[in-house]
Amino acid sequence: MSWLWFLASLVVLVSAAPKKDGRGVVVCYVGTWAAYRPMRGQFSVEDLRPDLCTHIVYSFAGLNSTSWTIRSLDPHLDLEENYGKGWYKKVTGLKKEYPDLKVTLAIGGWNEGSGNYSALAADPEKRRPFIASVLRFLKDYDFDGLDLDWEFPTQRGGAPEDKENFIILIKELRSALTVGGYILTAAISASIDTLASGYDLPRVSDNLDLVHMMAYDYHGSWDKFTAPNAPLFPPSDKLTLSASLEYVLRNGIRADKLVVGVPMYGRTFVLESPSRGVLGESSITTQGFQGPFTRTDGFLGYNEICNELRTGNWTVHWDNTSLTPFATTGNRIITYDNPESIMHKVKYAMGEGVAGIMTWSVDTDDFRGDCALPGQTSPRDPLLQAIMIAIEESLYKKPTTLPPTKKPEKPEPSSAVQLCLYPSLYVVLALITYRFW
């Protein structure tokens, strides 16, 4: 088992995406405010993995609702003027070394709200300067396209007309962007209620190059009971990835345009009394607890979670219904995703014929490899590696390397010994496999 994991990891490193037939995209969102996290949570452009991502989505730009133009939300980080850090050009500059990589710019996100996007989409006099500004922006900073992250049409201060206006907006954007050789994608909700009210799905599918479905945040401390952030099953539960996926595929999103999102973070809960080690217990606070890097109540990056599990007195459980892990200590619970649960999701989604996998967000993977077991070949980014391995296996029907439930998530140190003894064999095998593919 560990041997296969190692071989697969090695092959992944050799056979960096994308695939020629267009399937197997790996869309990597980066939330650039991760640049301000303390200590080993601080993320920089050098921590991105163009070898494991086919698309990098720079998140987020905003909307200037005076001039109705796209704007930088953090000029000091994004731009070069006034001694800025120039991240726009640094990230798009990765394409020099990775010519197949696409780098797109996301506009919107949770904090931008919905109201101003609703006003934009409703008015041709606002859309016109907006679209012109997007084209200029993409060209100036060498992005390959725009990712529209309006969260969400018809919700959070939106209007019923948003459903129609969203289509008008993406239609106009797409015609303008296509002329310039740019792609247009969007992040859509995975909530079936929001999907039904906010999106005309067949026309969403027709007017985008890829559709990124945010299949996470199904549960959190706001529920006041403990539940998985991103449950895969059962499909009979509306708040699961399998239910969202079935809904969008049945209601008009073409599978070969759909990119299914998986989270690199978990949700935290605080109970009144010590956990009995099951899900569904009622939590007393609506805030959960926070971690040292992301410092947000109710939220922990995978890098924070794996460090907690390594150093704290946590018991790790596996929920065989949602196919996700959770961890308990005293009256605290974390529900999250690990390489195993990610691989289950990826294989399920790829089995439905989707274009690929998206992830929010690579800045909370274990990008420093702090949680790696001794001897791992490539300790960095275990979740991103799990995505790549599971995609390769899905597309090329390789034997499964999915670690069984209740086994360690990572290879045992003994594999490292094997690897040291037969390094050339591994490389040769990897190359042969690569050529064969």
Ligand SMILES: *[C@@H]1O[C@H](CO)[C@@H](O)[C@H](O)[C@H]1NC(C)=O
């Ligand atoms: C929005 O655009 C107007 C007009 O160009 C400009 O004066 C203003 O500073 C911009 N606001 C922001 C927040 O960028």
Ligand SMILES: *[C@@H]1O[C@H](CO)[C@@H](O)[C@H](O)[C@H]1NC(C)=O
């Ligand atoms: C929408 O635009 C208005 C006017 O520019 C601004 O004051 C407001 O903060 C914006 N809304 C959000 C959620 O950013």
Ligand SMILES: *[C@@H]1O[C@H](CO)[C@@H](O)[C@H](O)[C@H]1NC(C)=O
């Ligand atoms: C660790 O947790 C277990 C079970 O919750 C408990 O029995 C044990 O006393 C704890 N150990 C320490 C060192 O806190």
Ligand SMILES: *[C@@H]1O[C@H](CO)[C@@H](O)[C@H](O)[C@H]1NC(C)=O
């Ligand atoms: C989890 O479910 C699978 C398939 O339904 C079953 O084979 C396995 O025994 C279950 N594991 C546990 C620990 O219940």
